Amino acid sequence: MPELPPYPGTPRWVYVFGLIAVAVVVVFLLRHLTGGGMGNHVHG
Amino acid sequence: MTMTPGLHKFALTAHVITSVGWFGAVAGFLVLAVAGLMHADPQVVRACYIAMGLTGWFAIVPLSLASLLTGIVMSLGTTWGLFRHYWVAVKIVMTLPAIALPLLHMQPISRMAGAAAQTTLSPADLSALRVQLVAYAGAALLVLLVATALSTSKPRGWTPYGWRKQHEQRTASQL
Numbered sequence: 001m002p003e004l005p006p007y008p009g010t011p012r013w014v015y016v017f018g019l020i021a022v023a024v025v026v027v028f029l030l031r032h033l034t035g036g037g038m039g040n041h042v043h044g
Numbered sequence: 045m046t047m048t049p050g051l052h053k054f055a056l057t058a059h060v061i062t063s064v065g066w067f068g069a070v071a072g073f074l075v076l077a078v079a080g081l082m083h084a085d086p087q088v089v090r091a092c093y094i095a096m097g098l099t100g101w102f103a104i105v106p107l108s109l110a111s112l113l114t115g116i117v118m119s120l121g122t123t124w125g126l127f128r129h130y131w132v133a134v135k136i137v138m139t140l141p142a143i144a145l146p147l148l149h150m151q152p153i154s155r156m157a158g159a160a161a162q163t164t165l166s167p168a169d170l171s172a173l174r175v176q177l178v179a180y181a182g183a184a185l186l187v188l189l190v191a192t193a194l195s196t197s198k199p200r201g202w203t204p205y206g207w208r209k210q211h212e213q214r215t216a217s218q219l
Contacts, residue, residue, distance in 0.1 A: 004207075004208065004211050005211065007202075007204055007207050008202070008207075010130070010201065011130065011199065011200060011201035013130075013199055013201070014130045014134065014201055017134055021137070021138075
Protein backbone atom coordinates (compact mmCIF):
# COMPACT_ATOMS: atom_id res chain seq x y z
CA MET A 1 0.00 0.00 0.00
CA PRO A 2 1.51 3.36 -1.02
CA GLU A 3 2.63 5.56 1.83
CA LEU A 4 -0.02 7.88 3.20
CA PRO A 5 0.64 11.50 2.12
CA PRO A 6 1.32 13.81 5.06
CA TYR A 7 -1.80 15.05 6.83
CA PRO A 8 -2.24 18.76 5.95
CA GLY A 9 -3.17 19.66 9.51
CA THR A 10 -6.22 20.99 11.29
CA PRO A 11 -7.52 24.24 9.74
CA ARG A 12 -7.36 27.38 11.83
CA TRP A 13 -11.14 27.87 11.85
CA VAL A 14 -11.52 24.57 13.76
CA TYR A 15 -9.19 25.86 16.50
CA VAL A 16 -11.19 29.10 16.69
CA PHE A 17 -14.44 27.15 17.01
CA GLY A 18 -12.84 24.94 19.65
CA LEU A 19 -11.73 27.92 21.72
CA ILE A 20 -15.20 29.47 21.52
CA ALA A 21 -16.80 26.15 22.50
CA VAL A 22 -14.50 25.76 25.50
CA ALA A 23 -15.29 29.33 26.62
CA VAL A 24 -19.05 28.70 26.31
CA VAL A 25 -18.83 25.44 28.27
CA VAL A 26 -16.81 27.12 31.03
CA VAL A 27 -19.31 29.98 31.33
CA PHE A 28 -22.22 27.52 31.30
CA LEU A 29 -20.66 25.33 34.00
CA LEU A 30 -19.75 28.31 36.16
CA ARG A 31 -23.33 29.61 36.01
CA HIS A 32 -24.76 26.25 36.95
CA LEU A 33 -22.21 25.54 39.68
CA THR A 34 -22.74 28.96 41.26
CA GLY A 35 -26.49 28.33 41.44
CA GLY A 36 -27.47 30.28 38.38
CA GLY A 37 -29.44 27.42 36.84
CA MET A 38 -33.04 27.60 35.62
CA GLY A 39 -35.02 28.25 38.80
CA ASN A 40 -32.95 25.84 40.88
CA HIS A 41 -34.38 22.88 39.01
CA VAL A 42 -32.87 19.43 39.28
CA HIS A 43 -31.99 17.55 36.12
CA GLY A 44 -33.91 14.32 35.49
CA MET B 45 -22.84 3.27 1.39
CA THR B 46 -23.78 6.08 -1.04
CA MET B 47 -27.45 6.85 -1.58
CA THR B 48 -29.12 6.77 -4.98
CA PRO B 49 -29.78 10.26 -6.46
CA GLY B 50 -33.50 10.00 -5.74
CA LEU B 51 -32.99 8.94 -2.15
CA HIS B 52 -30.36 11.64 -1.73
CA LYS B 53 -32.80 14.33 -2.88
CA PHE B 54 -35.48 13.01 -0.54
CA ALA B 55 -33.11 12.87 2.43
CA LEU B 56 -31.72 16.33 1.68
CA THR B 57 -35.22 17.79 1.40
CA ALA B 58 -36.20 16.19 4.70
CA HIS B 59 -33.06 17.51 6.37
CA VAL B 60 -33.56 21.05 5.06
CA ILE B 61 -37.24 21.13 6.04
CA THR B 62 -36.63 19.84 9.57
CA SER B 63 -33.60 22.06 10.11
CA VAL B 64 -35.26 25.23 8.86
CA GLY B 65 -38.41 24.29 10.76
CA TRP B 66 -36.33 23.89 13.92
CA PHE B 67 -34.78 27.32 13.34
CA GLY B 68 -38.21 28.87 12.85
CA ALA B 69 -39.63 27.19 15.95
CA VAL B 70 -36.74 28.51 18.07
CA ALA B 71 -37.17 31.99 16.57
CA GLY B 72 -40.85 31.90 17.51
CA PHE B 73 -39.96 30.61 20.97
CA LEU B 74 -37.54 33.52 21.42
CA VAL B 75 -40.21 36.05 20.40
CA LEU B 76 -42.63 34.53 22.92
CA ALA B 77 -39.96 34.48 25.64
CA VAL B 78 -39.15 38.16 25.10
CA ALA B 79 -42.84 39.09 25.03
CA GLY B 80 -43.48 37.05 28.17
CA LEU B 81 -40.67 38.86 29.94
CA MET B 82 -41.40 42.38 28.75
CA HIS B 83 -45.11 42.72 28.04
CA ALA B 84 -47.25 44.70 30.44
CA ASP B 85 -50.54 42.89 29.76
CA PRO B 86 -50.79 39.85 32.07
CA GLN B 87 -53.10 38.06 29.61
CA VAL B 88 -50.44 38.35 26.89
CA VAL B 89 -47.79 37.10 29.32
CA ARG B 90 -49.94 34.12 30.21
CA ALA B 91 -50.57 33.33 26.55
CA CYS B 92 -46.86 33.57 25.76
CA TYR B 93 -45.77 31.02 28.34
CA ILE B 94 -48.56 28.61 27.48
CA ALA B 95 -47.57 28.91 23.81
CA MET B 96 -43.91 28.36 24.70
CA GLY B 97 -44.77 25.09 26.40
CA LEU B 98 -46.63 23.89 23.32
CA THR B 99 -43.95 25.14 20.92
CA GLY B 100 -41.23 23.43 22.93
CA TRP B 101 -42.86 20.01 23.12
CA PHE B 102 -44.59 19.88 19.73
CA ALA B 103 -42.26 21.81 17.46
CA ILE B 104 -38.75 22.27 18.85
CA VAL B 105 -38.18 18.81 20.32
CA PRO B 106 -39.51 16.74 17.37
CA LEU B 107 -37.97 18.97 14.72
CA SER B 108 -34.57 18.99 16.42
CA LEU B 109 -34.54 15.20 16.68
CA ALA B 110 -35.68 14.85 13.07
CA SER B 111 -32.99 17.27 11.95
CA LEU B 112 -30.34 15.25 13.77
CA LEU B 113 -31.60 11.97 12.34
CA THR B 114 -31.83 13.23 8.76
CA GLY B 115 -28.43 14.87 9.12
CA ILE B 116 -26.87 11.59 10.19
CA VAL B 117 -28.56 9.82 7.25
CA MET B 118 -27.20 12.49 4.88
CA SER B 119 -23.70 12.16 6.33
CA LEU B 120 -23.56 8.40 6.22
CA GLY B 121 -25.25 8.17 2.81
CA THR B 122 -22.86 10.51 1.05
CA THR B 123 -19.10 10.78 0.65
CA TRP B 124 -19.06 13.54 3.28
CA GLY B 125 -19.30 10.95 6.05
CA LEU B 126 -19.90 11.66 9.71
CA PHE B 127 -16.36 12.44 10.91
CA ARG B 128 -14.32 12.79 7.73
CA HIS B 129 -14.70 16.53 7.34
CA TYR B 130 -14.45 19.06 10.13
CA TRP B 131 -17.50 21.05 9.07
CA VAL B 132 -19.73 17.96 9.52
CA ALA B 133 -18.10 16.97 12.81
CA VAL B 134 -18.32 20.52 14.20
CA LYS B 135 -21.99 20.72 13.19
CA ILE B 136 -22.74 17.52 15.09
CA VAL B 137 -20.78 18.64 18.14
CA MET B 138 -22.65 21.95 18.13
CA THR B 139 -26.15 20.63 17.56
CA LEU B 140 -26.04 17.79 20.10
CA PRO B 141 -26.06 20.20 23.08
CA ALA B 142 -28.59 22.36 21.21
CA ILE B 143 -30.89 19.31 21.25
CA ALA B 144 -29.99 17.94 24.69
CA LEU B 145 -30.31 21.20 26.63
CA PRO B 146 -33.91 21.96 25.59
CA LEU B 147 -34.82 18.33 26.31
CA LEU B 148 -33.32 18.63 29.78
CA HIS B 149 -35.01 21.98 30.40
CA MET B 150 -38.50 21.15 29.15
CA GLN B 151 -39.61 20.49 32.73
CA PRO B 152 -39.02 24.07 33.93
CA ILE B 153 -40.57 25.33 30.69
CA SER B 154 -43.64 23.17 31.30
CA ARG B 155 -43.70 24.39 34.90
CA MET B 156 -43.65 27.96 33.63
CA ALA B 157 -46.52 27.21 31.22
CA GLY B 158 -48.48 25.50 33.97
CA ALA B 159 -47.99 28.42 36.35
CA ALA B 160 -49.08 30.84 33.62
CA ALA B 161 -52.22 28.81 32.92
CA GLN B 162 -53.27 28.78 36.58
CA THR B 163 -52.37 32.26 37.81
CA THR B 164 -51.65 35.75 36.62
CA LEU B 165 -47.90 36.18 36.67
CA SER B 166 -46.49 39.38 38.09
CA PRO B 167 -43.21 40.74 36.62
CA ALA B 168 -41.35 39.42 39.66
CA ASP B 169 -42.72 35.88 39.44
CA LEU B 170 -40.10 33.38 38.24
CA SER B 171 -38.12 36.32 36.83
CA ALA B 172 -34.79 34.48 36.76
CA LEU B 173 -36.31 31.61 34.80
CA ARG B 174 -38.01 34.02 32.39
CA VAL B 175 -34.73 35.80 31.70
CA GLN B 176 -32.93 32.51 31.19
CA LEU B 177 -35.53 31.32 28.72
CA VAL B 178 -34.72 34.38 26.61
CA ALA B 179 -30.99 33.77 26.95
CA TYR B 180 -31.17 30.08 26.06
CA ALA B 181 -33.48 30.68 23.10
CA GLY B 182 -31.13 33.37 21.80
CA ALA B 183 -28.12 31.09 22.22
CA ALA B 184 -29.91 28.23 20.45
CA LEU B 185 -30.77 30.52 17.55
CA LEU B 186 -27.12 31.57 17.27
CA VAL B 187 -25.99 27.93 17.24
CA LEU B 188 -28.46 27.12 14.47
CA LEU B 189 -27.32 30.16 12.47
CA VAL B 190 -23.72 28.98 12.68
CA ALA B 191 -24.73 25.42 11.77
CA THR B 192 -26.56 26.75 8.70
CA ALA B 193 -23.53 28.80 7.70
CA LEU B 194 -21.33 25.70 8.01
CA SER B 195 -23.74 23.72 5.82
CA THR B 196 -23.81 26.28 3.05
CA SER B 197 -20.13 27.25 3.09
CA LYS B 198 -18.68 23.78 3.87
CA PRO B 199 -15.25 25.10 4.92
CA ARG B 200 -12.35 22.87 3.97
CA GLY B 201 -10.60 20.57 6.35
CA TRP B 202 -10.18 16.82 6.57
CA THR B 203 -10.07 15.16 9.95
CA PRO B 204 -7.13 12.74 10.39
CA TYR B 205 -9.63 9.89 10.16
CA GLY B 206 -11.13 11.31 6.96
CA TRP B 207 -7.67 11.85 5.45
CA ARG B 208 -6.81 8.19 6.04
CA LYS B 209 -10.17 6.93 4.70
CA GLN B 210 -9.88 9.06 1.58
CA HIS B 211 -6.40 7.70 0.86
CA GLU B 212 -7.51 4.10 1.49
CA GLN B 213 -10.45 4.50 -0.91
CA ARG B 214 -8.25 6.06 -3.61
CA THR B 215 -5.72 3.25 -3.23
CA ALA B 216 -8.44 0.59 -3.33
CA SER B 217 -9.97 2.10 -6.50
CA GLN B 218 -6.56 2.06 -8.23
CA LEU B 219 -5.94 -1.65 -7.55
